[in-house]
Amino acid sequence: MLLSYHPMKLTHAEKIVTWTYENEYAMYSFSESNEDIHELMNGEYFSVLDELGRLVGFICCGESARVPGGTAIGLYQEDGYLDIGLGLDPDLTGQKIGSVFLKQSLVFLQNQFKSSRFRLVVATFNERAIKVYERTGFQRDKAFYSKVNDEDMLFISMKMKMEMEMEMPMYSFEEITEQHLTEVREIYNYYVSNTTISFHTEALTLEETKASVMNQNPRFKSFVIKQENEIQGYVLITQYKSKQAYDFSGEVTIYLKPDIVGKGIGRTALRFIEDVAREQGFYTLIATVCMENTRSKSLFEKHGYEQCAMFKGVGYKFDRRLDIGSFQKVL
Numbered sequence: 159m160l161l162s163y164h165p166m167k168l169t170h171a172e173k174i175v176t177w178t179y180e181n182e183y184a185m186y187s188f189s190e191s192n193e194d195i196h197e198l199m200n201g202e203y204f205s206v207l208d209e210l211g212r213l214v215g216f217i218c219c220g221e222s223a224r225v226p227g228g229t230a231i232g233l234y235q236e237d238g239y240l241d242i243g244l245g246l247d248p249d250l251t252g253q254k255i256g257s258v259f260l261k262q263s264l265v266f267l268q269n270q271f272k273s274s275r276f277r278l279v280v281a282t283f284n285e286r287a288i289k290v291y292e293r294t295g296f297q298r299d300k301a302f303y304s305k306v307n308d309e310d311m312l313f314i315s316m317k318m319k320m321e322m323e324m325e326m327p328m329y330s331f332e333e334i335t336e337q338h339l340t341e342v343r344e345i346y347n348y349y350v351s352n353t354t355i356s357f358h359t360e361a362l363t364l365e366e367t368k369a370s371v372m373n374q375n376p377r378f379k380s381f382v383i384k385q386e387n388e389i390q391g392y393v394l395i396t397q398y399k400s401k402q403a404y405d406f407s408g409e410v411t412i413y414l415k416p417d418i419v420g421k422g423i424g425r426t427a428l429r430f431i432e433d434v435a436r437e438q439g440f441y442t443l444i445a446t447v448c449m450e451n452t453r454s455k456s457l458f459e460k461h462g463y464e465q466c467a468m469f470k471g472v473g474y475k476f477d478r479r480l481d482i483g484s485f486q487k488v489l
Contacts, residue, residue: 161214161259162330163204163266170205170213171198179248182283185306186245197222206263210433215246217263219271225279225313227304233315239277242267256290264294264320274320282312291316329426331381334371334392338382341389343367345413352416354448354480357473373397377438378408383427390418393427395435398444406441412454424457435489442488448473449481458485 175188175195188194197203202222206215223243224234234241246259268274280287282301292298296316303310334342347361362370371380371394380394391414398407412427435443445463447454459465463485473480 161262161266162207163217163263163270164207165201166198166203166205166216168195168199170216171195171203173213174198174216174245177245177248179251183248183251185281185311204266206259208433210437213247214250215244215259217245217267218243219267223278225304227302227313228279228300228315230304231300231302233279233300233302239275239317240267240271240273241277241279243278252286256287257293260290260294264318268320276318276320277315279313279315281306282314288314288316291318294318295320329390329423330384331393331427331430332384334380334382334394336368336372338389338392339364339367339371342371342382342392345389345391345415346370348416349413353451354473354475355451355454357448357475357480359475370396377440379431379434379438381431381434383414383423385423390415390423391427393431395431395438395440395443406439408435408438408440408443410435410443410445412457419453424454425461428457428461432487432489440489442486445485447483447485449483455483455485458487461487463487 172195175190175198177187178184179186198216200222202220203216203218205213206217208214219240219242221241223241228234242263244260244263246256264276267276276296277299278291278296280291282288296318299315299317301312301314304313305311332338343362343364346356346367349356350358350361371392373380373396375397378395378397381392382389383391383393391412393410393412395408395410398404398409410428410431412424412431414423432443444466445454445458447458449455449468464487465483466486467484469482471479472482
């Protein structure tokens, strides 16, 4: 999951106040009141969106992240710490994405506020969150009581000092247009000329590249992968077979610049394109891999793709026979 952070919008605030948390976590629910909406719009809250622009959570900082009981014991008199708070869509809790959400949020906050020291407060019953915080590097500090629904609840403050900037490359995805074709062609033709990853033996022209990555059917999507506005590769869903009964099956393809292979971008691109495929109503994705390409084979297998076919010697390139494997994942 790749997240982006934006100053809170009214439409997002209106949605967040409808989120309802169950059981003991109900204390985190808002009241759907205008007062709560105004709180979210006070300038200290940020909306958190996923790769497809869906609202998945929020973060806050400064006064909005402070708990009254902490103020009473002088917790916030210590200078140098940025107080932060986080909230995840209740439909996403318990899905083991809290660590990803926290780490990416810390990177954003570090860059946004030029701070390397963070403090947060959590109810002591919320051991699930405390474990996530501790695994990320937060340490328990002071315990105190604060009123929640007219009852005293025990909280604990946690602090983190980041000794160095967290390295977490952030990638974005843009649908391929004609302005991307030259770079896409260069990436692909490297694999044509130098590897058995592609079964083309002659470099593609610009028009051939366009035909291979830009499908007129809007269900088949293609995206360039960008880091700091520089194209690092591309990922796409293409038609598996043309007969109508295959309409809910797609073929997934990823190509990266050769110098950045092995840095985790393929994993990120695969998760992204699977989300796109689900949005487009695909039932299954199929990857076709030359069996010499052990890196791609490993990528797909690690992410739930099962080998469903093997075609012996169907390719011939660089004076040798090549096997092809098909790997399938039901979404």
